[in-house]
Amino acid sequence: MADDEQHNVTFESADAGASETFPMQCSALRKNGHVVIKGRPCKIVEMTTSKTGKHGHAKVHLVAIDIFTGKKLEDLSPSTHNMDVPNVRRQEYxxxxxxxxxxxxxxxxxxxxxxxxxxxxxxxxxxxxxxxxxxxxxxxx
Incomplete structure (x- = not known):
């Protein structure tokens, strides 16, 4: 077999928490928790779940506030889908x-x-x- 250059891959390691976000199932999100909506880190202020319909999954309606701008954002997602959750760290000076x-x-x-x-x-x-x-x-x- 030929040794292809495309198969020579080097992986680098990273510490836990090195990623800016991590996935979480939508149904596991909670009020006052954090979530990424439209690429913005937000704090969840309201969360409602609709019942399963005849054409699919239960839906989760999220209302959240951008933690940097204070702008209100909303999202509707199936409860079984994953959403990105930002790693939020508060530091006081x-x-x-x-x-x-x-x-x-x-x-x-x-x-x-x-x-x-x-x-x-x-x-x-x-x-x-x-x-x-x-x-x-x-x-x-």
Whole structure:
């Protein structure tokens, strides 16, 4: 037999959780959980399941909020189909300072600094700066 180049494949390993998403059966999703709808990571705020009809599977109607934009998205999927669930990790930082060039001087829980986050533009950035500079309150509220 000839040794074809197309059959010489190298696989690289990855840590668990290295993927941005993982599959989950639609019927196993729960309210306040997360799901990917139209390519966007969302938090499920409402979920209803219809009964099995004569032409197929039970359907799950999902209403979810994009975790970054706050936009409401909906999807309808058979309960036996898989949907992507994003790996969501929440990290809290303490705001130490805001530099003149608009970068946040943050500190992680273990005390290490993080200086590569730019102050968001628009209303959110203005609120963070106002609370930090004038009221010196916890800007997470």
């Amino acid at each position: 303490q705001l130490l300072d805001i530099s003149d060039d608009g970068f946040l001087n943050l500190m992680k829980e273990d005390g290490t600094p993080k200086d590569d986050v730019k102050l968001p533009s628009g209303e959110v950035g203005e609120k963070i700066e106002r609370l930090f500079r004038t009221e010196e309150k916890d800007v997470s509220k």
